[in-house]
Amino acid sequence: MxxxxxxxxxxxxxxxxxxxxxxxxxxxxxxxxxxxxxxxxxxxxxxxxxxxxxxxxxxxxxxxxxxxxxxxxxxxxxxxxxxxxxxxxxxxxxxxxxxxxxxxxxxxxxxxxYPALQSVWFFWHVSVAFASYAIFVVAFAVEVSYLVAARQVRRGRGLAYGLDRDSVIVFHRMAYNLILFGFPLLTFGIFSGAAWAETAWGRYWAWDPKETWSLITWTVYAIYLHAKVTPRWSGGRASALNILGFICMIFTFVGVNWLAKLLGLQSLHLYAV
Missing domain, CATH: 1.20.120 (Four Helix Bundle (Hemerythrin (Met), subunit A))
Structure with missing residues (x-):
């Protein structure tokens, strides 16, 4: 199947x-x-x-x-x-x-x-975090499409796709709206994870590799949201931050596993295989 x-x-x-x-x-x-x-x-x-x-x-x-x-x-x-x-x-x-x-x-x-995962937080922490990841994937796709479409419109090839300068700007705005929606979900995912960690292991935060990279991802998207309302940063620099946020998100999801195993780092967030 x-x-x-x-x-x-x-x-x-x-x-x-x-x-x-x-x-x-x-x-x-x-x-x-x-x-x-x-x-x-x-x-x-x-x-x-x-x-x-x-x-x-x-x-x-x-x-x-x-x-x-x-x-x-x-x-x-x-x-x-x-x-x-x-x-x-x-x-x-x-x-x-x-x-x-x-x-x-x-x-x-x-x-x-696992016993430590037998908590009501398991569903909410993971499902909401993945919801934010999914939205960031779409935001990344929209941002890349915006960059490519803007180039095609400048070359006079946008009409074949029903694109003009106004519709291209919609891509940029759509990426922002997606991240604006996904960012609170990521925030909830991090805070619910901290609450769960305190219940399961007696501490809210331990600078675990996954925790650290989730905070890095959160910070990049926070900077992106601030950049979008800053005139000098609202264009290409904001697009670069969106792409960087996607890379950090993917690394947080799967890259941390590889890094922790490669370097022998201890992590409570390593996926069971």
Whole structure:
């Protein structure tokens, strides 16, 4: 089932890429239709996993990557439905496909929930944090699309995609609105994690590698939000901060695991494999 899901995401990514190169309405609709079918199938996979494990399906790295892909696609499809913009789809589906490819290389077995994770905070901390991650993925895709679209409009190629100078600015504003919505979710994720840590281990913060990088990610997005209301920083510099925030978020999610294992660092946030 997961192999078929991976194929579907890859096909959707290819169709979005073709649409990006040769903008035809039929191709765009086909890409969206395939992605919607993938989301429905992925939802079924997650529900079955929940029923099998009898716990929220994001304890192991395999489960977390699957959940990350699902939430990212869900957030993107909602944004596409609201804004009727498909040019960002290739980036989001590429991220989802990459997450599923990585997940498919990991053990798929179900593991019992560790005692420290048996808390009401487990669901809220993780699910809300991943919701912010998904929104940041879409914000990153929109920002990159803005940079590319602005260049195409300057070259006089924007009309093929229904883009002009005004519509390109919508991308930039949309990225800001997405981060404005995702930032409080990330903040809640960090604070709920601190509350959970105090309950489970008797301290709110221990400068664990994952905690440290989540704070770095939070700081980058906080600077971005301030930059957007600062005239000299609201353009290209803000775009760079959005992209940097995405890189920090991805590193917080999976890179910290690799770094901790490589350097032998102690971390309470290492995913079970």
């Amino acid at each position: 997961f192999d078929l899901l991976l194929f579907g995401y890859g096909l959707s990514c290819l169709l979005y890429l073709i649409y990006l190169i040769v903008p035809r309405r039929l191709t765009g609709r086909a890409a969206t239709s395939v992605l919607v079918l993938c989301l429905v199938a992925h939802t079924a996979v997650i529900v079955l996993r929940y029923a099998e494990a009898q716990r929220p399906p994001f304890q192991t790295l395999y489960e977390s990557l699957s959940w990350f892909a699902w939430t990212s696609v869900l957030a993107y499809l909602f944004a596409e439905w609201r804004r009727k913009i498909r040019v960002t789809g290739v980036i989001v589906t590429a991220v989802a496909t990459a997450a599923c490819i990585y997940a498919n290389t990991l053990p798929h077995g179900v593991k019992p929930l």
